[in-house]
Amino acid sequence: QNSSTFDPLSAKNAVTAYQNFADSLPNDPETPAYLFKAGELYRSLKQFDNAFAAYERILAKYSSYEKAPHSLFLIGFTYENDVKGLDKAKESYERFLKTYPDHELADDVQFSMGNLGKSPDEIIKGFNEKNTTNNQAANPAPDNKKEKGN
Secondary structure, three states: OOOOOOOHHHHHHHHHHHHHHHHHOOOOOOHHHHHHHHHHHHHHOOOHHHHHHHHHHHHHHOOOOOOHHHHHHHHHHHHHHHHOOHHHHHHHHHHHHHHOOOOOOHHHHHHHHHOOOOOHHHHHHHHHHHHHHHHHHHOOOOOOOOOOOO
């Protein structure tokens, strides 16, 4: 069997084990990591409400966990890309920027907020227009009115 093939049955079994562990041992140091993995598997299984619940549980009970910011980012990302709930995505992204303004994902969140609802083609077009504008500003057309005699 190809190990890169997603197996929904294995994912469901794993997510059940992760949830049972988290419920049974909420104070175990591994619990937030298992919840994060559960959230990822729920997303893969397209069980988005369960994914949101796993990520929100991390934010509520394990806010110092190193991937807590990623959990909040993934809430916004999932609303934006999977659920198509742009208002909820925007709320999550704003919450991220307020909570983690200096996190390495803050630039990605800003970008996502600035492009909410845009298709990949629209985003690429925006990049191309911005690059053209930036190139023109960096390399202005030659000035034909050069001062003479200085």
